Amino acid sequence: MKTRRFAFFILTITSVILGRWICFPATIIPPPTPINPINIYLIDYGFHSRLILPGDRDKCFEYAYGDWRYFALNQQDWLTGAAALFLPTQGALGRKLKNCDRFDLLATQKDSSLLSITVEKAKVERLLKVFNSYFDRPATMQIKNSYTGMTLVPYDRTYTVLHNSNHELVRWLKNLGCRVEGFILWANFTSVNS
Numbered sequence: 001m002k003t004r005r006f007a008f009f010i011l012t013i014t015s016v017i018l019g020r021w022i023c024f025p026a027t028i029i030p031p032p033t034p035i036n037p038i039n040i041y042l043i044d045y046g047f048h049s050r051l052i053l054p055g056d057r058d059k060c061f062e063y064a065y066g067d068w069r070y071f072a073l074n075q076q077d078w079l080t081g082a083a084a085l086f087l088p089t090q091g092a093l094g095r096k097l098k099n100c101d102r103f104d105l106l107a108t109q110k111d112s113s114l115l116s117i118t119v120e121k122a123k124v125e126r127l128l129k130v131f132n133s134y135f136d137r138p139a140t141m142q143i144k145n146s147y148t149g150m151t152l153v154p155y156d157r158t159y160t161v162l163h164n165s166n167h168e169l170v171r172w173l174k175n176l177g178c179r180v181e182g183f184i185l186w187a188n189f190t191s192v193n194s
Contacts (some may be wrong), residue, residue: 036121038121040118049165059100060098064150071094081097095150124176
């Protein structure tokens with residue numbers, strides 16, 4: 001009888017810890033005092049998030065990561081979805097040009113939220129160069145996805161449920177000097193300066 005109670009107690013404590021870990025958002029902690037600060041944006045669509053980086057003038061670039069067949073080619077049947085989740089599959093990097101002055105419209109889209117994060121401009125420029133190098137490679141296959149409005153290219157990071165779009169977004173944020181604490185399987189981000 002004592003063994004059953006102890007097992008129930010351990011199961012209850014584990015469930016509470018896992019529940020808090022899964023249900024509470026991941027928190028983005030920006031660098032404390034970035035040199036030459038600039039705002040970047042994260043748009044959270046519920047299960048997936050995208051990174052928006054400022055470019056020249058009033059233009060911004062929205063970047064996203066996903067499975068090549070599911071995200072780039074829109075092959076969204078159950079078999080492709082299962083393969084994307086449970087097998088390492090070809091990753092895709094997506095890019096879309098946006099007007100920076102229209103962020104108010106992004107924030108009002110159904111089931112989305114917009115976070116503004118202040119980071120160092122030099123790190124943003126470095127990450128933009130890395131992203132753009134994928135699109136500037138000679139003979140790189142590029143797909144224009146009419147559903148997302150993004151141009152997509154093959155990306156050198158494989159996609160699985162344990163390295164999905166949100167995990168890759170966190171990797172990008174870390175390259176920009178941010179820390180991220182919390183559960184990252186699906187998008188549910190907050191920021192300490194938003």
